[in-house]
Amino acid sequence: MTADQKQLVKATVPILKEHGVLLTTHFYKRMFEHNPELKHVFNMGNQQNNKQQTALAMAVLAYAEHIENPGVLMPVVNGIGHKHTSLSIRPEHYIIVGNHLIASIAEVLGDAASVELLEAWTLAYGQLASLMSGHEQSLYSKQTAKVGGWSGWRPFVVKQKIKESEEITSFYLYPSDRGAVADFLPGQYISLRLFLPELDLLQPRQYSISCAPNGKYYRISVKREIGTKHPDGMISNHLHNHVEIGDLVDLSAPAGTFVLQLENQNPKVFISGGVGQTPLMAMLEELVKDKVESPIPITWIHGCRNESVHAFKDRLAEIARDNKIDRHIFYDHIEETAAFEYKGWVELAQIKNVVLQPEAEYFICGPAPFISKHYHFLLEHGVEKSAIYFEEFGPASLQLN
Template sequence: MTTDQIQLVKSTVPILKEHGVLLTSHFYKRMFVHNPELKHVFNMGNQQNSKQQTALAMAVLAYAEHIENPAVLMPAVDHIGHKHTSLDIRPEHYAIVGQHLIASISEVLGDAASPELLEAWTLAYQQLAAIMSGHEQKIYSQQTAKKGGWTGWRPFVVCERVKESNEITSFYLYPSDGGDVADYLPGQYISLRLFLPELNLLQPRQYSISCSPNGKYYRISVKREAGSKHPDGMISNRLHDHIYAGDIVELTAPAGSFVLNKQTPSRKVFISGGVGQTPLLSMLEDIVAKPDTQGVPPVTWIHGCRSEQVHAFKDKIAEICTSYKQLDQHIFYENEQSPAKNHYQGRVELEILKNEILKPETDYYICGPAPFISKHYEFLIANGVPVETIHFEEFGPASLQLN
């Protein structure tokens, strides 16, 4: 790209800040009209709740702002790349997206979209597509290099269902071909695909693996979305209502960049809300199963949910506390009091636990709804915790820009 073309792209930053979601909403509508087959690839629930449009608008804006040095976006590229490989996104999809993105810029901006601006954005998009697809090819190569690794969709059989609470059920998934199960990093997720008769579409959803690597199966722990007929909850509810032992589901290989840091034996603090505990449970199980050779790291487990009835894995965590003396847990119930030790009424408040958790050489992992993550991230930052020691996972398309 020439200097003038770079400046043309940067000149659209104010427009993207103000009208980015309008542009991306137009883009998705246009793409699904002309390429309806992509409805099987994209989460249509995220289309209805505008999460996908917002996430794309933020990504396009960030790229325009940093087009002179896109290397600074590599953490975001890696995060998105894992999402894309988990959805089996391939280079040919980028060509379709590019066609509709440039057309949308022209249609939304109207007379302001000069031929020079459209040419600059075409080159900018091609550069971004090359960066993204190149990084994703590396992830695909890493997946296939593993024992039992694969790319694309692979059939797995549900061998067991376990009710963990009034809302959450675990599904134990084994390869239907009897082959090996690819290893993964604690905290990663898999994509699961089912056919939804209500939409007449195949639909993918991403679920954290809720157990530590074991070489035999993957376990996902899924929350029922009570009363939900919205596409956002249809796959979760279909798993609860229609998928039983012996049924087949399709999975992509484990992916994700929200993973346990094993490089240091630092103290770990896990902070979760509701079903957000699932990736943290995988991390915790891995720690207690394979203590670091440099020492046994102290762990603090902080979890919040509405009540004991919807509290999944409470017996499992209590069992780990008994055997792993370096683990302390603190439980917050919004709707009830509990006589148990280290149980509190109300939502999670880190202020109550600051003397225990605000210590040097500590890694913090937060998972839950976006407001939950923001609240506790901001508390840690306000109390002097280094940003590089705070890790978080937001379920769904990324909408938080905290780090």
């Protein structure tokens, strides 16, 4: 790209800030009308709740702002790349997306979309697509190089279905070919794909792996979305209501950047809300695996509505008995509290003396407002950004780092 073309792209930044979601909404509508087969690839629930449109608008804006030095976006590219490989996005998909994105810019901007501007954005998108697909190819290569690794979709059989609480059930998934199961970094997720008769579509969803690597199976722990017919909850409810022991599901290889830092012995503080504890359970089980007692100080902070919906309560108690686990459990509703239990929402200020630890690493997972609240509490009390890791379920909408 020439310097003038880069300036043309940068000149669209104010428009993207104000109308980016309008553009991406038009883009997705256009793409699905012309390429309806992609509805089997994309999470249609995120189309209805506008999360995907917002996430794409933010990504396009960030790219336009950094068009002169896109390398600074590599952490973002890496996160998106992991999500794309979990959905089996391939280079040919970028061609389709690019055609519809440029056409959408022309249609939304109208007369303001000059030939020069469209040419500049075409080149800019080509540069971005090359960056993304190149990085994703390296991720695919790493996946297939693992023992038991694979690329794309692989059938797994449900061998156990265990109720963890009134809302959350764990599914133990073994490869149907009886082959090896690739290891993963605790905190990563897998994509699971099912056919939804209600939508007449194959639909993928990401679920955190809730157990430590074991070489035999993956465990996902899924919350039933009571009373919803929104596509966001359809896969979860289908798993609860229709998937039984012996049934097959398609999985992609483990992916994700929200992972336990295994190379150091820093104290770990885990902060979760509701089903957000699932990736943290994998991290916790890894830390205490094959050890009589973990040498790393661990603080576990969790919040949920009440004891009946508290998944892994007994498992956590079992781990805590044999390890240095400092538990702090918050319930919205509880009659009587034990020594480590509190009534109300998670409030770090209430347990500030155990939360704020020298050189600790913090892992936060839960709804976006939950993450934002506790992230800013930690910053306000002197914790460095580099020591805080968080995972937002679904397309990224938080801009905290």
